[in-house]
Amino acid sequence: MNEFDDNEIARLLRLKRYEQPPPGYFENFLHEFHRRQRDEILRQPLWRICLERAHGLMLRLDARSLASYPAAVAAVLVCAAVISLKIYQQPETARVALQSPPALSAPITEGEWSLTSPVATQIFRTQPVRSFNGSAQTHRAAAPPRYVLDSVPVSYEPTFRF
Amino acid sequence: MDQPRVDPDQELVKRTQSGDAGAFDELVIKYTPRLYGLVYNMTSNHEDTNDLLQDIFAKAYRAIRGFRGKSSFYTWIHSIAVNMTLNFLKKRSRRFQLSLDDVDASIQNDKEFLESTATSSPVREADLSELQRRLNEAMMKLSDEHRAVVTMFHIQGMPHAEISKILRVSEGTVRSRLFYANRQLQNYLDEFRKNPVS
Numbered sequence: 001m002n003e004f005d006d007n008e009i010a011r012l013l014r015l016k017r018y019e020q021p022p023p024g025y026f027e028n029f030l031h032e033f034h035r036r037q038r039d040e041i042l043r044q045p046l047w048r049i050c051l052e053r054a055h056g057l058m059l060r061l062d063a064r065s066l067a068s069y070p071a072a073v074a075a076v077l078v079c080a081a082v083i084s085l086k087i088y089q090q091p092e093t094a095r096v097a098l099q100s101p102p103a104l105s106a107p108i109t110e111g112e113w114s115l116t117s118p119v120a121t122q123i124f125r126t127q128p129v130r131s132f133n134g135s136a137q138t139h140r141a142a143a144p145p146r147y148v149l150d151s152v153p154v155s156y157e158p159t160f161r162f
Numbered sequence: 163m164d165q166p167r168v169d170p171d172q173e174l175v176k177r178t179q180s181g182d183a184g185a186f187d188e189l190v191i192k193y194t195p196r197l198y199g200l201v202y203n204m205t206s207n208h209e210d211t212n213d214l215l216q217d218i219f220a221k222a223y224r225a226i227r228g229f230r231g232k233s234s235f236y237t238w239i240h241s242i243a244v245n246m247t248l249n250f251l252k253k254r255s256r257r258f259q260l261s262l263d264d265v266d267a268s269i270q271n272d273k274e275f276l277e278s279t280a281t282s283s284p285v286r287e288a289d290l291s292e293l294q295r296r297l298n299e300a301m302m303k304l305s306d307e308h309r310a311v312v313t314m315f316h317i318q319g320m321p322h323a324e325i326s327k328i329l330r331v332s333e334g335t336v337r338s339r340l341f342y343a344n345r346q347l348q349n350y351l352d353e354f355r356k357n358p359v360s
Contacts, residue, residue: 026191
């Protein structure tokens with residue numbers, strides 16, 4: 001009785017290379033792949049999508065090189081945090097006082113100035129800066145007069161304590 | 163045979179890693195027919211093969227950013243395919259059904275197929291449909307690991323070294339599995355010679 005040897009088995013098995021999927025299968029495979037990918041994305045929660053995007057972005061930016069400077073990155077973040085806290089924890093009254101220089105306030109008579117009274121404690125007159133004539137006051141006629149101390153500070157520069 | 167040093171898919175892989183989805187589409191188009199043959203001959207079921215292929219490419223797309231090119235993309239995607247298919251077969255082992263409906267009928271008109279069968283006396287005497295059925299039966303009687311080796315070596319034409327990389331076993335293990343599988347297949351297919359179907 002003849003038996004199959006290895007070559008004959010190999011030849012028989014190679015015939016299976018010709019087994020093919022239904023016609024058009026390979027053409028539609030990519031479309032099906034895209035459709036499944038979209039469905040999978042829609043099923044994911046938003047946070048996971050954001051996480052994956054961020055992960056991809058980090059990889060694209062080659063985050064490994066940034067990781068060699070962890071101290072610098074940490075220092076920058078700490079400095080930014082400290083400066084932010086300094087700015088936003090200033091008392092509101094102090095900011096107004098320092099941001100409203102006396103030179104821009106209402107004119108002060110010579111007699112009110114003295115060496116014993118510091119500038120910050122000057123008593124300002126509460127007269128309007130400008131006097132409006134009646135014809136100029138139209139829709140603001142009923143509004144109370146505005147004073148210098150109510151105005152917006154000239155400078156937004158951060159204040160410093162010494 | 164040594165793996166070529168320059169990966170022909172390197173450019174497409176890099177583009178995919180930088181966010182070019184179209185580059186991955188090219189890889190899908192390129193490897194779908196080959197991976198289809200691999201997975202189908204391990205599962206013998208078209209629907210399972212289709213689902214597995216979709217999952218394989220989806221997994222590859224998710225993981226490709228971590229692909230560092232230590233092996234070729236060819237080896238990498240085949241490793242994913244073989245491992246996922248073996249895992250699938252373990253789960254499916256108790257509900258296995260041999261699918262013969264998926265065999266393409268046009269195979270009998272394929273010129274290369276006819277030439278290859280013309281010199282084989284057992285095959286020439288057998289009905290081709292019966293031959294396909296017997297081949298599938300014989301293949302499915304092998305263990306999953308042996309079938310994977312037979313599929314990659316005999317059907318896909320991969321060298322031992324490539325198979326050992328994909329399966330992460332030694333070349334000796336690949337040769338041993340192949341030898342054992344051939345002996346088993348010989349036993350099953352001897353029925354062709356004993357009882358050829360006219």
